[in-house]
Amino acid sequence: MKLASWSILAGLATAFPTNPPDQYEYIIIGSGPGGGTLAANLARAGHSVFLIEAGGDQGNTPLQRIPAMADVVAEHPSMSWSFYVNHYQNETQARRDSKYAYRLSNGTLWSGIDPPEHAEPLGILYPRGATLGGSTQLNAMNFALPPDNDWDAIAELTGDESWKSDKMRELFIDIENCTYAPEGTPGHGFDGFIQSNRNNISYITDRPGVVQSLKRAFEQTEGIQVDNAAEVGRLMQRDINRLDKDRYSPGIYQIPLHVDSLRQRTGAWRYLHETMNAKTANGSVLYPLTVSTHSLATRVLFKDSQNGKPQAFGVEYLKGEGLYSADKRYDESESGRMVNVTASREVIVAGGTFNTPQILKLSGIGPREELESLDIPVVMDLPAVGKYLQDNYEGGVTVEASVPWENNPFENCSFTLEANDTCYQEWNQSHTGAYGEGAAPISLLYRSSVSETNDTDLYLFGAAGTVFRGYFPGYSTWQAPPTSWFWSIVKMQTGNQAGTITLRSKDPRQAPEINFNYFAEKGNRDLQAIQEGVEHTMRIFNATGEPYAPFKIVEPRSGVSIQQGIMDDAFSHHATSSCRMGPAGDRNYCVDSEFKVNGVDGLRVVDASVFPRTPGGFPAAPTFMISQKAFGVIMGSVRG
Template identity: 35%
Template sequence: MRYRLLSAIAFSAATKLAEAAPAAASYDYIVVGSGPGGGPLAADLARAGYSTLLIEAGGDEGDNPTYADIGNFNEAANDETTRWDFWVKHSDDPARELKFEHTTWDTGDGTFYVGLDPPEGAKHLGIQYPRAAVLGGCAMHNAAVCALPAEDDWNIIVKKTGDTSWSADNMRKYLTKIERNEYLPAGNPDHGYDGWLATTVGDASWAKNSSLPAVKILQKLASLTGQDPSNVAQLVNTDILENVANVDEKVSFYNMATHSDSKGKRNSPNNYVRATVADPAKYPLTVQLHTLVTKVIFDNATLSTKPRAIGVEVLEGASLYKADPKHDSSAAPPAPTQILAKREVIISGGAFNSPQLLKLSGIGPKDELTKFGIPVVKHLPGVGENLGDNYEGSLLAMGEAPVEAGLTTLLFRTPNAPDKRRNIYTWCGAFSFEGFWPGFPTYHGPTQYTCAMVHMQPKSQAGTVKLRSANPQDVPDINFRFFEKNGDQDLSELVEAGKLLRKAVAAASDTFVGPFEEKHPCPGKLGEEGCADAVQKEYYKTQAYSHHATSTCAIGADDDELAVLDSKFRVRGVAGLRVVDASAFPVVPGAFPSCPTMMISAKAAEDIIAEAKGKSI
């Protein structure tokens, strides 16, 4: 398959953010990155009265319908206006890498080839992992799914650090703090109604029509997971952000929540940052767009004791990072400039760019830094290690007629899960989602039907983010090392999940939409036995994909050599420097990290402001 490079047509937002430039030589706080971690944090700090500079490598597309209308999320993720392409590996085995069906190649003529039979002379790129360089970060191009981690994903930080403020019970308050719930009556104590983040759900009334083939699938799913098939119309409206006892062991249908409003508009850190800048209270927030941070600056006088961060070095201009498909490799980079922070520098570049920036600044494994001639400020071997992600896959089938209905969302536990927690988040409907590549997704026709799934509690977090050079414009070397640790267990769980979903979809085979022809993972007539577990395992091993990278600057215990941060997001061994984004999670937080990252952003703001005011934290 060939895909032409998208044209670089920028949407110009009419906002003073586009004109933003540093208004002062220094700020109380500098926040690098405007995504779910950095954007809300910068706004909170400014609203607390601290002069704050928020630096973003991309522009502002908050008024662009491609990003503002949540239904356009596939177009947003493909849009060259904001897209950064990271070409990643899933393993150290080159032969295995070339089995990934959506491997991408640069043909050299302005097009990508996606597939297993590239044209002669094509350059192998790898597996596309799109990120968003835009005000609001990846919360501006994702599907905006809002879900919470398992309680143990919060409590693990308590166990590692002894900091009880990370308990699941306490972390719930950050959801209620940031949320502006638009789907439940006001007064529910488990939700917030005055925050900056709108949440809503879809219309699930279709489930009341028992004659629909999709309802037959729904009823079969209920039967297979111990729910009442006669009550599915009510079950599908269960609140997915509910706060009930033993919620992580509850197998249930849910109505998928998104961080968008009831009018179908995306709601993200972009909205909160822009509202803060525009507020008549004149909060001291400055937003500097199209600026690439190249390193953190340290006070030379403190290098021999405890190095203190005092600012950042930046390159000003658009498309300076080589992940940007609009980057001009023939152009000389602009001269670097420096911006100073009176209190702290906070890095919120995400799981790929935060460890890269730390390493470029001299914080990371000393052997790797020395290899590229980077002076070592602090040897922290965990920087760029522990990269984790959810495994994702899908069951895709083609019917005889369209399966007309909305989404079915189900959280369930496979029989072979190692504990009582549910381990699969699935959503089924008349769509196609098979991972990421230039031009995704493939439209297989009006009769396509997919059950996509996210595997929770992955047992392997063996990936790495390593420097390719000391050039801050270069993209790091990213290897997820899928299934390297306890891989057979994770693969077995994916296989069992696929079996359950196959049985459910087959329940509609005797209606006008059937029979179904399965395209993957077991090509052939849906429901027929004949695809061995080993075959399915091999499929998931070579074709699993992901887009929830976390944990490369993980919070950990004082005696953990690989811990990068303490429980207050402070980079160990230095002063005046924190990391606040998804890279801080020690483990992948549930099925979707966007809302959990916004929650820890609110927690970080609370911690930082308390420390600034001299309060005990």
């Protein structure tokens, strides 16, 4: 290899190399919080890395930089993939969801309960990032740590003490650059690559109706009397990421965000670009990182090793834009150009919870029966691949007040990013205003009667004057009445591990079939917990008082029980565990505690698919953390 051949340039994807060298030390598939972070770290340690990303490089566009544009990015044709998933095996139950999408005979999309005749059922929209930086370029930027119990459970399951919560906290400190706590605050980092921040508390405290309702929320949740807006603000700024094993206690907080001090999204994309753009004193490339965008990984290549195990030595990928069927620009006649690249050390799959099991199965690693049914040569019979899919259930509560909620910071925002978009002009000129805000200004931790531990098991987030009720075609432009208030009830400690990801064909351009099989396991317990969350929010609304009360209840829907309403309209967007971690060599698990795929050499998985259970309420911070851990594990293997 020649250093001069590493073309590491910023800017447009077309500037990246199209004819890479034949071999690198590491090949990484996927540039999200798992793969992108790991690629940058390995390159900074001096190892040559070839990073494969199916999408383009648009992280420097206003759409991806501005926190408030997250929903727009999630439906953007060139920045996201639109998976359509099933929530249930029972089609009748599945289609009770008003978000269920269909394709009409004229090619347009429609969602609702009573579809037009001859409409083709698709399922529930589930956007994923298809851009450099992965899904953390379109998420809500929530950067909350999971409860310590989640890490300790991994340590117990695998027998690997390095996964214990105190050790994982050290990794969090490594990656964080906290901007909202005083420097030196225990448990926080101040030199990492991810800046953490919080929303502008004045957008809560300057809204009299919101303050009035939150006073009642403090009474109902913590049993405390709050007298004024200043006290509401002070209490909400208690740190949910503080160094405290009891931090998952009932209360009302702000959610930390991976947003920088200039109110811009931060994460894997920025870390990758800082790595790619770094130069030596004489202006040459400093770190050996090559990024290939618009590159769809099709399979991992294997050869026989000296110990008799199959050994990963390379990756086959297709070069071209819009080659995947979940891409809105997909054209089946466009097949791309096949390219092979090889690795002298390891291949790391970090394609995300949906795509990692697809790539492994296409490579011959997965359940034998499924692979043989599609004439895919079996490299390793590994039944756990594509099984045990999990997610946080989210149950929505939406009401409409008798009068609008005052002082909505987004009231005059057009979300067009044009000259007459005053909110954009404010953000662009001074990096202030509503566009610098994350999607969840209010969060509430609540412990149901069926929580497995002393921790709260419900993570509620909400806002006044807007609604988030899940995903459906066109959701990013749907306008809620100014009287609206929503709570999304995120169920942690979910008991269901019955979700599956199965191949539709051996064509790597075809998205797999995804079914979460909601409430199939321990469903009564999870439904009970979410119902208690619904009832808790109703107590808050009932106590809010005039002029906002009485409230019209929009969701859960009327005419059915609360639990049936939850089943009908529940959604999720934190998919994990389709290549779950467990004891080494146990074929009921996909990888061991060092991210190594069972039964083969030279292959690891580093993304949210490895979590044995969905961590906490938001997977972004935990996924960045496991990537940092994987880096340490790999460096340890290099040192021997």
